[in-house]
Amino acid sequence: MSRLMPSVELPREWAPIMATWDLPDQDALIAAFHDGAHPARDLIDGGDFADRLRAAVAGPDCSALVRYPDNVSVRAAGLVVGHVFGGDLAPCPPPLDPPLLEMPSREIAGWKKEWHTDGLPWFEPNRWTIIGVTTFNDEYRDAKTDVLPIEHIVDGWPGWEKHKEVFTGHKLNWRRQPTDAGLPPMMKPLLDQGTPRWHMKVFNTVVDEPGEVGEAFAALRDRIDEVDDGWASAVTQPGSMIVIDNRRGVHRAPRVTDPLRRQLLRIKLGGQPYGPDESQPHDTDGS
Ligand SMILES: [Fe+2]
Numbered sequence: 001m002s003r004l005m006p007s008v009e010l011p012r013e014w015a016p017i018m019a020t021w022d023l024p025d026q027d028a029l030i031a032a033f034h035d036g037a038h039p040a041r042d043l044i045d046g047g048d049f050a051d052r053l054r055a056a057v058a059g060p061d062c063s064a065l066v067r068y069p070d071n072v073s074v075r076a077a078g079l080v081v082g083h084v085f086g087g088d089l090a091p092c093p094p095p096l097d098p099p100l101l102e103m104p105s106r107e108i109a110g111w112k113k114e115w116h117t118d119g120l121p122w123f124e125p126n127r128w129t130i131i132g133v134t135t136f137n138d139e140y141r142d143a144k145t146d147v148l149p150i151e152h153i154v155d156g157w158p159g160w161e162k163h164k165e166v167f168t169g170h171k172l173n174w175r176r177q178p179t180d181a182g183l184p185p186m187m188k189p190l191l192d193q194g195t196p197r198w199h200m201k202v203f204n205t206v207v208d209e210p211g212e213v214g215e216a217f218a219a220l221r222d223r224i225d226e227v228d229d230g231w232a233s234a235v236t237q238p239g240s241m242i243v244i245d246n247r248r249g250v251h252r253a254p255r256v257t258d259p260l261r262r263q264l265l266r267i268k269l270g271g272q273p274y275g276p277d278e279s280q281p282h283d284t285d286g287s
Pocket of ligand 1: 116117118251
């Protein structure tokens with residue numbers, strides 16, 4: 001049984017101010033994030049919304065739904081919510097997905113429909129994931145995003161302690177998606193100094209290996225199947241934006257048959273796309 005994420009309302013008295021912000025497209029929103037004098041900062045400093053939202057995401061569901069008034073745009077809401085969590089949009093040359101992206105509800109060879117953390121190919125995955133919808137299609141009014149706390153997977157499971165050395169020490173390559181083509185491999189363990197990277201398709205590359213590595217990830221796969229029903233969920237639609245603590249929970253996207261008909265605003269904060277040796281864009285043709 002899934003349950004609804006805790007929800008937090010954006011103050012209604014902020015709506016007339018936010019409605020005046022000029023954010024016609026993704027580039028305007030990025031510029032607003034980098035504008036140190038933008039009034040979004042004053043708004044959140046002047047009330048308890050930030051505290052309430054942070055407290056909700058710090059709760060057991062490690063996620064929250066932000067409700068915002070009809071006359072507030074998803075970009076304005078994203079700007080306020082982003083500033084609550086730091087507003088630090090890290091620079092990120094292609095081919096990696098940048099921290100702020102308006103994009104179709106896409107599926108890359110099934111990657112997005114399984115439990116995962118975001119920022120897998122990043123040097124340091126983002127702490128926060130914020131998802132809103134820029135183009136909503138009523139066909140997907142029940143398309144829920146699910147979140148499963150990692151605590152719920154590992155607590156009370158003897159396999160976690162038994163295989164802890166594999167999960168914290170055995171390095172997997174997290175750059176396997178078509179969008180990572182041309183980048184050097186990103187070799188990191190599942191749990192890298194407290195930061196999780198999580199995707200079944202990556203685990204599947206080692207589950208058949210003989211020895212403890214294969215055994216550990218096969219056991220983890222079975223454990224995920226066992227606790228699969230312990231999630232919080234919510235639909236992102238006009239007036240509702242999802243925030244996930246990407247270090248405490250795994251999430252999965254809803255099934256969307258026609259991704260182009262559902263456009264998302266996705267903001268990833270508190271991460272580092274490239275490491276010190278990868279500050280330049282890479283060739284995407286593998287050369
Ligand atoms: Fe995701």
